[in-house]
Amino acid sequence: MTDLAEMALVSAVVLAALQGCAALWGRLAGRWMVADVVWGLGLAAVALLGLATGSGGGVRRWVLVLVVGVWGGRLASHVWGRLRTQDHDDPRYERMAAGRSRIATALRVFGMQGVIQWVVSLPIQVSAVSGDPHGLRWAVAIFGSLVAVGGIALETVADRQLERYKRQDPRPVVMDQGLWAWSRHPNYFGDACVWTGVYLVACSTWPGVLTIISPVVMTALLIWGSGVRLTERAMADRPGYAAYQARTSAFVPRPPRRG
Structure with a gap:
């Protein structure tokens, strides 16, 4: 369980750093919807972290990094293409930002997404530190x-x-x-x-x-x-x-x- 605690902590740090960079990118781009680009990439990053540092069975770690990597990369590419062709932000984020300060909106958009990424990535974290099935x-x-x-x-x-x-x-x-x-x-x-x-x-x-x-x-x-x-x-x-x-x-x- 120590390995799982370490994996959970390092995954949280990686996701927090990613969301911090995404918040800065969003500020420079003037678009909150950059959060959608890093959504899949963050989960793929946890899978890559599990492959690189996990102590569990190798087969599932490879399966998950391939599956989540392909899923996250495709999704990020799809959203990036949409972001480049739109001259306005996503209405969802415009509603989130209405009546809130920039800092409050950033915490709600990127902070909340980081927490959700950590929760959703729990199967990846557990697989990274547990043995392969028999x-x-x-x-x-x-x-x-x-x-x-x-x-x-x-x-x-x-x-x-x-x-x-x-x-x-x-x-x-x-x-x-x-x-x-x-x-x-x-x-x-x-x-x-x-x-x-x-x-x-x-x-x-x-x-x-x-x-x-x-x-x-x-x-x-x-x-x-x-x-x-x-x-x-x-x-x-x-x-x-x-x-x-x-x-x-x-x-x-x-x-x-x-x-």
Whole structure:
């Protein structure tokens, strides 16, 4: 448990340093949304830290650094591309900043994100200092890896479909093609799958099962935090969206209802 305490402490220091740099970058760029760029990178950094310094089994450490590294790098690249092409900040952060000082907003945006990153990364931290599974427990780790990889693929395809939709001129009033015909937020569902898979990899050995808070927090944020809830609120008045809501699942993909 000493190794776990050390890993938890060093992970917290790394994430705090990253968020401090992100806050400075945001100040220079005049954009709070740089927080979204470092979200995935911070979690990938914890996985890399676990690979480099962890005392646990090597197989899971390599699996997690590859899975989380690909996930975090792709997400950072996707958000960076959006940041470069927008001439305004994300409305979510504009609402957070309204009526608050710059310091208070920075603490809320970057400080809160650092804490959440630390909580979500708990399966990575535990895997870094615990041994690899034995026997049938490998099936849990393998299944978790497949769930995580599937989540990355789902999120990637959904984002690409959405980008193609945005480039259409003229374009349909709502995006209801491809994966978006089965879920109104397939990218967020893919994200939830990634962290459910990471948790399953961790819980293939003790005490990884105790890190269930990670996928619970991530899924809660995706549905009720800055993901589904805010997007639905922003889209509520768009023509045709109510009909889209009536026939399409909000989160978990399923065939559309026939009206």
